[in-house]
Amino acid sequence: MRRSALLLALAAAVIALIPVVAPNLFYVHLAIVTCLNVMFVLGLAVIARVGQLSMGHAGFGLLGGYVSALLAMNLGLPVPLGLLAATLAAAATAALLGWIILRLRGVYFVLVAFSFGQIVVLLALGMEDITQGANGLVNVPAPAVFGYLLNTKTAFYPLAVAAAALVGTGVWLLFRSPFGDAMAAIAENPRLTESSGVDTHVYQVVAFSIGSGIAGFAGALSTHYFQFISPDSFTFWDSVSYLTMLVVGGRVGVWGPILGAVVLTPLPELLRSTQGLQHVLYGAVLILVLLFLRDGLVGLPARLRGLRRTSAPHPILEHSPERPS
């Protein structure tokens, strides 16, 4: 317990020092993008908690981004209200979609959620009257907090950190609650959970809504940061990136998703010189982690110590028997 408190304090210190010690603003930008990705991956982790994977995750980010941007640009709605609207719009869409498709076998969820993500991109391209098509929306307003316009990287950074911390804490509390236990039980064995009186359908729909709502929120925040959104802003390949971060970091608990985003967001920047190579490596890392490190990076210390208790491998999530921290 003391060690984790120490680690948390150390992380907080590093986070606070980034804008001070960063040699240039690009590092602050990277830190902001990392915070945004942390939120996306945590959203995906909530859905993975009930044993599902959403390959339309970026689609909800795109939806949220357009909702908030259009409300701010056309109705002059303050950005915080736009963020709320984006979150609710994504969550409500997911609830409706989830209610329909989550009654079926997992593979249908995968197919339809992916199709949904693609349809959102096609609609953003096609509905030119509203979305300006492929050109996208430019000059999306930056958020203002207490009359303070956060239109520089250094000014936006604290907001991004606060938002990521808020989402992280929320997901942590969710996973620790009885509701979170029921979610994990569903991933473990849906039929057994159903027979012990848990309405698995409702839990799965709620988890999909919460996870997608987080994606909508992160997409909106990202749009106000870049002050721009286009159909290319959040595509299927972004969903693949979030999934890679989740799997590489570790699928259980909140630290795996956070670690995955923190490690994998800056990494491609180091390999930027060769177009395409970074993604080839991403794909290779994904497959290697699946083969040799199922619990992801957070499982690495236990693996190295060789202290991992032997337990029957879980068919979907590879849960460790103890409650995740």
Added chain:
Amino acid sequence: MGLGTVVAQTIVNGLMVGMIYVLMAIGFTLVFGIMRIVNFAHGEFYMIGAFVFAIVFDSLGVPVAVSILAAVIVVGLSGVVVERAIFRPFTGDELNGMIASLGLALILQNGALLVLGPSPRSVPAIVDGTVSMAGLVFSLSRMTVIGVGAVAILALYLLVVHTQFGRAMRAVAQDPEIALVQGIRPERVYPIAFALGVALAALAGALMAPVLSVSPFIGLTPTLKAFIVVVIGGLGSIPGAVLGGLLLGLIESAAGTFLSAVVADIAQFVIVIAVVLLRPWGLLGKKEREA
């Protein structure tokens, strides 16, 4: 142009596009039915097939039929390798097999980007000219796509229904353990089934290369269409894939011609949701116990 010509061309376009969707969907549903892998890399094999065809036919000047065959064989053989190297460890593990296919998609698409570059290349038409029937004029190249696709589907149907290997595949699809008891070795069936599935995607890619241009990024849309088709037609059902694919092609073509592309996109998704709500096992799929 009279209305008759417009309608006829809409139908021919719809059937051509639909035939491509059918080839994509059959390959996808075959791999899922037998190996239980949702192959997100399916469209990347379409892309590779299109590239192999473009290089062999256009750059090397090899005859059309041989070029198509080359695309199918190259991709089929690479399918055997990929099955062994990447998917074999995930046999029976739907979720992680699917994640592995996403990694494979990243590698294939960006590998193609590294080797071949991002700019799209166009491929000359495989046949020129038109045919006229009943006073209506059709482009010969589109009719060829429809014809070749139909022959491939018929051949596959005969293979699955009337040969010993086809029976073995169906047995493994139903229950690998019971198939094993009957003397069928699933690990012999998997690589061939996977190769067959991706070879169909390569055929689709080779046929479409002259119609659309070829680039590393062309794989995703056919994957999406394959997903939509199998949900509409019924997962694991080959007749369902044929019906669903042709239907999707015709609807898309008609909505695109007479309404707008946006309406066509929305219509597809609405149909998917309607099928999932009203007939979740698909138009021609079999009702199965919920897992």
